[in-house]
Amino acid sequence: GGSAVNRYRFPSAPFGHSPDYGVGPDMQEDGAERLYKVRIRQRVVNFGASVVIQSPGSLIDVWALGSKDENDVQGYVGTPVNINPITPGFRLPIGAAGAQFPVPGTYYLAVDSGRDEFTGRSLAGSYRLRHWVNDVRKPKVRVLTTRVAAGRPTIAIQVSDAGAGPDPYSLAYNYGRVLLGAAAYDPASGIALFPVPAGAPRLAAGRPRVFFRASDYQEAKNANSYNKELTPNTRFHQPRLRVVRGATITWLTPAARGCVPRSARLLVVASATRKLGAVRFFDGKRQLRVVKRNVAGLYGYTWRTRGAKRGIHRLRAVVRAGGQRAEATRIVRVCR
Incomplete structure (x- = not known):
């Protein structure tokens, strides 16, 4: 359809003034509303x-x-x-x-x-x-990468919210004196990723306490607080990570014990104190694919399930880094 409206108010310039300040319109909402x-x-x-x-x-x-x-x-x-x-x-x-x-x-x-x-x-x-x-509840935060290698591992969390939904711009990860925003967020799974840049300090082996912040969209709309909390729609989560001197690997997708589609995206995140090698994906004992390339420790592969038997499948991902090795298992179902 056509556009009947190209300007909303009041306020009249919520996005700020036009680049030429006063010559052009402050907004031009000429889409098909x-x-x-x-x-x-x-x-x-x-x-x-x-x-x-x-x-x-x-x-x-x-x-x-x-x-x-x-x-x-x-x-x-x-x-x-x-x-x-x-x-x-x-x-x-x-x-x-x-x-x-x-x-x-x-x-x-x-x-x-x-x-x-x-x-x-x-x-x-x-x-x-x-x-x-009536969204008056905080989002829930679950850390997926509870065990990571010392150094600069990519951290993955899962954020869920039954009300307004998680606000990707609010997602933050803090360790030591470092504060990072999420580099990627998937609204379908709720998974957010925090790769650590090369200029940031390393995580030492041990059990450090880290800090996560997650708000929903209602927090961005809170012109007034409605209870004793300053940020009533924000979750502050302070878990401890297990940081080891070795290799680690964690499944991100597909969801555990869920039904996988005909084209299922297998995604894991790995870390190690040595240079990461390839990741091998298995369905039981049968090797599916060897993935050599990674981005920030992420390895992905699209599994075509058309020839797979119906029922429960035990997926495995194995990574090697020098003499280090790690393996992770994910149980899924082929339900067609």
Whole structure:
């Protein structure tokens, strides 16, 4: 369909002013917008919607409106921008909007897109929208790489949230005096990766306590706190890692004991105190593939399951690094 709206307000410039400051428009939301109706039947703390998946090259915006009027944006919380100044993603466009302490009634969520400010390219595309009401819970964080090699291993965690959904810009990992943001996040599995750059200090062998931070999209919309906590939608997790002088390997995907599709992505992350070699993938005793290349310790292979027997399969991944060796097992099911 066509575009009936190219500007939302108030506020009128949530993304900031145009590059030529005053000559061009502050926004040009000329995508084919779609309107969703939300009915709030009783008093709630918040509601909203976030774009959790969008097609490559697109940038989808969500606006929370009090009526079918683009001039009825529900304040800064109703814009697709992080408005919480104590979060890492403050003022970034995050594709989430909502309202805090809304009165019962009918609201609207407008999903739209704009253009690249410098090239004029359309940022429209496909998307998956997630809606929430009354999100007052923190995300859950689970460390996947609980055992890693000394040095600069890639750390993997899994983040889940039943409400607004995890905000990728909020994900952080701290050890010693080093603070790192997530380099990659998969919204389907909730897995986030923290590769450690070469200039950062090494992890020494032992049981160091590390620190993870994860917020959901509602935290980015919290113009006010609603309980005694300053960040009520943020999880602070402080586990201990087991850091060893040897090789380690951890399965990331597929999910344990889950059904695998016809093309299953096998992904592991390995670390060692010596140079990493190849990883061998097995289905039971049968070798599937030898993968020699890795990126930040990540090894991947697409397993075609069409010829595999139905039922339980025991996948193994084996890595060697000099005289070091590590193996990890993952039980999955072929369910077709």
